[in-house]
Amino acid sequence: MEASIxxxxxxxxxxxxxxxxxxxxxxxxxxxxxxxxxxxxxxxxLCGTGLRFYQCDEMRFDLVRSATFAIKQIAPAYDAGRGDWxxxxxxxxxxxxxxxxxxxxxxxPMLRPFRFLDYTGQRMPGGKQLLTSTAVFRAExxxxxxCP
Numbered sequence: 001m002e003a004s005i006x007x008x009x010x011x012x013x014x015x016x017x018x019x020x021x022x023x024x025x026x027x028x029x030x031x032x033x034x035x036x037x038x039x040x041x042x043x044x045x046l047c048g049t050g051l052r053f054y055q056c057d058e059m060r061f062d063l064v065r066s067a068t069f070a071i072k073q074i075a076p077a078y079d080a081g082r083g084d085w086x087x088x089x090x091x092x093x094x095x096x097x098x099x100x101x102x103x104x105x106x107x108x109p110m111l112r113p114f115r116f117l118d119y120t121g122q123r124m125p126g127g128k129q130l131l132t133s134t135a136v137f138r139a140e141x142x143x144x145x146x147c148p
Contacts, residue, residue, distance in 0.1 A: 002114050006129070009053040009110055013046075013133045020045040021104050021135035024063070024096045027142035039093055046106050054110040054131065060090025061106040069101050069136070077107035077132045078122045085124075098142035107132040 020042060023029040032041065042063070047056035062075055079086040089107070096102060109128035122130040 002112070005053055006110065006112070006131075010131050010133070012052065013054075013106060013108060013131050016046045016048055017104055017106050017133040017135050019048075020106075021102075021137050024102060024104065025137050025139050027096075027098060027140065030096055030142075038095070042093070054108045056108070059106060059108040060085065061104065062090060062092045063094055063096070064092055064103045064105075065094035065097060066101045066103070069138075071101065071103060071136075074103055074105065074134070077105060078130050080121070083123055083125070096139060098139050101136070101138050103134065103136050105132065105134045 020029070023032070023045065029041070029045070042061060043056065043059065046059060046061060060077065064071070064074070075089055075092070076086045077089045078084075085107075094102075107130055109124040109126070109130050112123075112127055112129045120129060120131075122132070124130050
């Protein structure tokens, strides 16, 4: 039962990241921002509404922009040596730009009562496991919006 819940939670996170990536890719995210806190808007997109098996206030995400797909380093969310968040993850938000390549990575810890079922190796403090999802995409050409 726990494995099913974990798989469903991972699927929810993947769908949320893909939905947010689509809005960034088409420029709709920037149009909807219109002076709002873009980080809070992104958290709202990634968490959505409805039943969640993780706490959205614990979610961290990065949006990194690059000119090409030759991205040298995508920051990891998990530090295996510490068994916790990687230093600096969740602190980078580059304003989306039309035609640029973007990497959206979201991660959230989820409670795992039966830790022997861990198949990711990303154990977090408090009996949790880190779920991560990443989308890499080139945005359509659109007029540059503003990020407050």
